[in-house]
Amino acid sequence: MADTDTVRRRKPEPKTASQETASASEDSEVEEIIRPGFPPHSDSQNGGKKKKAPKRQIEDEDESNPWLLDILRVISFLFLASCGLSYLISNGETFFWGMSHPPNYLQLEWWKSQLRGPIYLTPTELAAFDGTDPSKPIYLAINHTIYDVSANRRTYGPGGSYNVFAGVDASRAYVTGCFAEDRTPDMRGVEEMFLPLDDPAVDNKYWSPEELKDLKRKEMEEALKKVNDGLKHWVNFFGKSKKYRFVGYVKRDKDWLKKEPVPKLCEAAGRGRTPRSPPEDGKKEH
Template sequence: MPAETRGSVRQRKGKATTKADGLPPLNARVTELNSSDDEAEEKLQEEPKPKPTPKARAESEDEYSPWLDIARVLTFLLVASAGLSYLISGGDSFTWGLKHPPKYLRRTWWEEQFKSPLSIPIEELAQYDGTDPEKPIYLAINGTIYDVTANRRTYGPGGSYHVFAGADAARGFVTGCFADDRTADLRGIEEMHLPRDDPEIDAQYTAAQLAELREKELGDARQKVHDQLAHWVRFFEKNPKYPRVGFVKREKGWLEKEPRRKLCDQAEKGRPKRKAPGQE
């Protein structure tokens, strides 16, 4: 092989060992990559981390709240006060002798919270009318039984409302006929608020007008009965002296077996008069 040819071959061979396709040698490229990674890591460490949002902090850690400690202290003081009052009074009071303590400070209220409600048949309810001093005085209204022993003077024998004891006299609470309406049957009771028919007044209306008027009168009467009964239900429900003890137990379909009652005399006499057109 000629010398010129051998030299050119050697030059191309040396060029391949030092540089390929315009890139630096392999060792140099590895060193450059390693140095680039180190610089990126240092740059990442130097960059400040973003602050977590309040939601992220709440989810990642349990933040301290003083309200739990406050609740514990108040509960301890309440229990300690009740216990000290009980000891000093010899077991007579948890509330330092308050005449009308809040219901949550009354022993009977707490007993009711952990006691299953009673289910008393209406016949058995009559035994709790106050005639037996060893038994509490119960009355019911609209199916719910309340203990009214705290007001024995009113609901016990000789009391002004003794007629309501030992019974569910929801009808009597509305009509005011205590002796006659000692029952929970409310059928027809709305008549006490319905105007009586008056031929002279009714003749001033057309047949369509009178029918429309009577429909409105019936709706108003039923609403008045509802409001009157609801008043007494709320009275016993919210009175801390009269705890709820249970419900009246009745046989299915009891109301259909009862004879339909007439409106008592007092309620009948109190019915309003229908007004002439233009006077409503």
């Protein structure tokens, strides 16, 4: 029985506090032996603090640097807001402000012109902005108002289909269609293209002198209105354009028209005139 008791393992008795301290000291010494060259662990080396778990350490770093996350949030918000604003202003054209024709308030030259006000150019000075010099903008004028059409240099620059309008006020040509001949703002006589030709044989046959005079007065009123409407169309075209920018005005003498001969109606515009037609109501002959 004694041998059996010796072989049988007994349950270890609980260690006292002094025994646990001694055991921990022995474990430390064993660790130093097993891991030579490594300094023994000591709370004093870490400022008396225990090493934190990695997860807890990351959480502490996030809590100690909240401004990094705030900056990322602000940048993300501004980026999304910029994309949305670009989409709205460009009417769905782009999210990144790459508009073909940005509104005036997004153009530096527009702000410069607002600060300095309109410019005033003589016809000779205006001619220098016909696109020949690539370092200068391209200007054209209509009804004495100057616009910058540099955004469409291919059309208004040298060799372009509408280069005849660059560097000049060619208001007359916009109505008559005679681009080469009518590069002038003088609108006198343009109404003729909307007036019927006199035909005494027909006129005296259907109208008395007083009736014919009254008829011609009405025809002149209608012709002048057509000239005004035709010019107004192009004035509004440039004035309301998002592509072309208002620059200023053409400077001329007040009595400049008196110094110029009345232009003749160009041949192309004159070809559209026809003799006055008899009345449609079957009026009796005189």
